[in-house]
Amino acid sequence: MENKIELNVGPVHPATHGVLKTIVTIEKDTIKDLEVEIGFLHRGKEKTAEQRLFNSYFPIIDKLDYVGALNWEILYASLIEKAMNVDIPLRAKYIRVILAEIQRIMSHLIFIGSLSGH
Amino acid sequence: MELTNFKTKFGDIVEVKEDYLYLKDKNYLLKVVRSIHIDFDILFMLAVVHRPPKFELNYIFSRYSDDETLRLIVEIQDGEHIESISNIFPSANWEEREAYDLFGVVFDNHPNLKRILLPEDWPGHPLRKDFIVTDEIKHWTGLDLKF
Numbered sequence: 001m002e003n004k005i006e007l008n009v010g011p012v013h014p015a016t017h018g019v020l021k022t023i024v025t026i027e028k029d030t031i032k033d034l035e036v037e038i039g040f041l042h043r044g045k046e047k048t049a050e051q052r053l054f055n056s057y058f059p060i061i062d063k064l065d066y067v068g069a070l071n072w073e074i075l076y077a078s079l080i081e082k083a084m085n086v087d088i089p090l091r092a093k094y095i096r097v098i099l100a101e102i103q104r105i106m107s108h109l110i111f112i113g114s115l116s117g118h
Numbered sequence: 119m120e121l122t123n124f125k126t127k128f129g130d131i132v133e134v135k136e137d138y139l140y141l142k143d144k145n146y147l148l149k150v151v152r153s154i155h156i157d158f159d160i161l162f163m164l165a166v167v168h169r170p171p172k173f174e175l176n177y178i179f180s181r182y183s184d185d186e187t188l189r190l191i192v193e194i195q196d197g198e199h200i201e202s203i204s205n206i207f208p209s210a211n212w213e214e215r216e217a218y219d220l221f222g223v224v225f226d227n228h229p230n231l232k233r234i235l236l237p238e239d240w241p242g243h244p245l246r247k248d249f250i251v252t253d254e255i256k257h258w259t260g261l262d263l264k265f
Contacts (some may be wrong), residue, residue, distance in 0.1 A: 039235035045218075047244050051251070 003027050011040050054080050067107045070099045127153060138176075138189035141263040144200055147192060151203045154179055158188055161207035164218045168247050172198045173223055177203075194223070202228035 010021035019040035025033035045064065049057050061076045062069040074096050081088060124132055124139055128150060133140040135210040140148055158179035177190040194200050202225035204210040214225045215234040222243035225231055235241065240258075244250055 039233075039237075042235040044244060047249075047251070 005030065064106075068082075068103045069108045070103050074100055135191075138191055141190060142191045144192050144194055144198075147201050148203065150190065150205070151177070151206050154188065154190065155206050157181065158186075161203070161209045161213065162187065164210065164213035164217055166221045166223060166245075168221060168245065170247050173221060174201070175217070175223070199224045199226050201226050204228060204232075219243070222246060 005026045007024050007026055009024060011019045021037040021040070023035040023037065024031050040108065045060060048060055052060075058073060058076070061072045064072045080086075124134060128146075131142060131146045132150060133142060133185045139150075141147060151172050158181045160182065161177065162180040163176075163178040165178065167174040167176070172193050172195060175192045175194065177192070179188045179190070180186065192200065202210065202214055204214060204225075205227075211229065212234060214223075214228055215231060217223045218225065218228075218231055219233045220243055231245065232238070236244070241255065
C-alpha cells in the first residue's frame with residue numbers, strides 16, 4: 001500500500017493538443033488507477049451567448065475550434081436562420097458547402113500531422 | 119424504431135410525442151432506460167434545459183448498427199433528485215457530472231458526482247436561469263484552488 005504514488009500529469013504536456021490533466025496512481029512501474037480531469041479550456045460560451053445579441057456572438061463561435069472555425073459559424077448561422085425563418089440564396093449555400101469542405105480537409109490534415117509528432 | 123412500440127411496452131408510464139418519448143414519472147426512469155438499452159447501445163447525449171421551476175432532461179440514445187436515434191424527456195422540479203443511469207450506460211457518468219456541474223441537477227447513486235468542467239470552488243451552477251453574473255464571477259481568478 002505504501003508503494004503507491006499519486007502523480008499529477010499535466011495540465012500542460014507537450015504531447016497534448018489542448019489541455020488535459022491526469023492523476024495517475026503508480027505502484028512500482030505499473031499504473032493502477034487513472035483519473036482524468038478536463039475543463040481547462042471551458043470558457044462558458046453558452047452563458048456568454050445568453051448575454052449577447054446574436055450577431056455579436058460570431059467572433060466567439062469562431063474560437064470553439066481553431067481548425068474548423070467556419071464550420072461552427074455555418075452551424076450557428078443556420079441555427080439562427082432556422083429560428084428566424086430566413087431563407088438564404090442558393091449561391092450562399094454553395095459557398096457554405098465549399099468552405100465547410102475546405103475546413104474539414106484542413107482539420108483532418110492537422111490531425112494526421114499531429115499524430116506524426118512535432 | 120417505431121415510437122409506438124414503446125407505447126405498447128410501457129403502457130401509461132410514457133407518452134409518445136411527435137419525435138420523442140415523454141416519461142411521466144421519474145421513478146420509472148431506470149426501468150424504461152434498461153428497456154431502451156436492448157435496442158440502443160449508446161447514450162449519445164444528455165442535454166438539460168432549465169425552464170423554471172422545472173428541469174427538462176433530454177436523454178438522446180443512438181446505436182452502432184444504423185443511424186436511428188431516440189429522445190427520452192424527463193422533467194424534474196427544482197431541488198428534486200433523479201436516479202443515475204450510469205450503471206446501464208457508462209457514458210452517462212460524465213454526462214451527468216456535466217449536468218450537475220452546470221445546472222446543479224443531483225443524480226442519486228452516481229459513482230463519482232463532482233464537478234467536471236468548472237473548478238471545484240466555483241460559486242453556483244452557471245447555466246441555471248437564476249444565475250447572475252456578478253462582479254465576483256467576472257473577476258474570478260481561481261487562485262484559491264490548490265492543485
